[in-house]
Amino acid sequence: MSEKQNDDTDPQTAIDAQREKHAHERDDRVYEHAAGDEQEGIPFIGAGPGHPRLLTVAGKEALEAADLVVHAGSLVNSELLSAYCDHAELVNSVGKDLEELIPLMRDAYEAGREVVRLHSGDPAIYGAALEQMDALEHEGVPTYLVPGVTSAFAASATLRTQLTLNETANHVAFTRPQGKTLDAEDDHIAEFVGMGDVTTCLYLGTHAVADTMDRLLESGADPDTPVTVVYHASWPDEDIIEGTVETIGGKLEAAGYRASAMVLIGDAAAGAGYERSYLYGEWANRSESESESASDD
CATH class of the missing domain: 3.40.1010.10 (Tetrapyrrole methylase, N-terminal domain)
Structure with missing residues (x-):
């Protein structure tokens, strides 16, 4: 020092x-x-x-x-x-x-x-x-x-789901929309959503959700992609708004929330479409020697 x-x-x-x-x-x-x-x-x-x-x-x-x-x-x-x-x-x-x-x-x-x-x-x-x-x-x-x-974890707990789910979401992206502190060329939300198996967690962007969804639609995103907004996750006035890339902007605007909300884009937020993992299937029942051998490969 x-x-x-x-x-x-x-x-x-x-x-x-x-x-x-x-x-x-x-x-x-x-x-x-x-x-x-x-x-x-x-x-x-x-x-x-x-x-x-x-x-x-x-x-x-x-x-x-x-x-x-x-x-x-x-x-x-x-x-x-x-x-x-x-x-x-x-x-x-x-x-x-x-x-x-x-x-x-x-x-x-x-x-x-x-x-x-x-x-x-x-x-x-x-x-x-x-x-x-x-x-x-x-x-x-x-x-x-x-x-x-972090609020993304509180939101997933409120929704009784995971941010990663087998065969639904293999990745999680923490991001924010373009604005005063993020230039358009540094906004990668459309890329994350376009990958299909990413749960995109949108911070600091409640006020910009409608514009963000419009840009997603312009980039070719599926309008039916699920979007869940958890306002004030874990607070006494917590609220949940569900929609799609096409509808969530209007729903959020109607609710009047301009800040302090976590926006989750993707199927994992609904706990939909996942497959049973290998963790507690036949893979988990292998002998200890088989497990050690596999880890050495």
């Missing part, structure tokens, strides 16, 4: 320095700790999809010990904050830039306070955790990640 910077350090300078460092060397802590270990520093915790019971044990323990929790505003269920953070100072990160957040967390940590950064879902999926962690690390504040349950 570098020496602590002055208060006027530009977070972008810190991010650039850390990013360059990542390109040439791996942090030693990668080899010293596994996910789930209690570590030194500020934990960046995935709050999960919404329901307080879907927070991990590691996340719960860190929150219960926290003095300061910087959280992702309305993306984190207030019931979760009440259940685990009612003793701590709460700071909503919405509307605050890195120039404000980094000194806030750094100063609290250096003052001896237990600081937690609470993201929605899992920070590894469309989170902006690494840039905050890099900015803090550059100023000598250690950080680490605590994974959370």
Whole structure:
């Protein structure tokens, strides 16, 4: 870690320095700790999809010990904050830039306070955790990640199905539609859907579902391809809207949902068309020696 910077350090300078460092060397802590270990520093915790019971044990323990929790505003269920953070100072990160957040967390940590950064879902999926962690690390504040349950998994649990099903979906794609932060040439949704055996999980795109479906139709997608939208997966106001590539845009618009929904494209969301797997069939009943021989092939 570098020496602590002055208060006027530009977070972008810190991010650039850390990013360059990542390109040439791996942090030693990668080899010293596994996910789930209690570590030194500020934990960046995935709050999960919404329901307080879907927070991990590691996340719960860190929150219960926290003095300061910087959280992702309305993306984190207030019931979760009440259940685990009612003793701590709460700071909503919405509307605050890195120039404000980094000194806030750094100063609290250096003052001896237990600081937690609470993201929605899992920070590894469309989170902006690494840039905050890099900015803090550059100023000598250690950080680490605590994974959370992402909304795609909560949605599949609500729907009582799997994202992968034998002979139906062999792959899962986590993606987002084109817009302000994703150029059209980087939008691969039509490619994923066109493969046929992919469950496409659309994040951050509730407001753009109708446009996305129109582009799919223009690209030749089957209009009858199933699409299931789970609004606020695991929250008290959770809702499910079912349709197809051709109909889901209108149905979602009629429902009035503009954010916080998981869009699942493909047959797996309905649990349809799958075949019995090999896992619990004749393959599973082979002798141990046969299994070992097969694994060596």
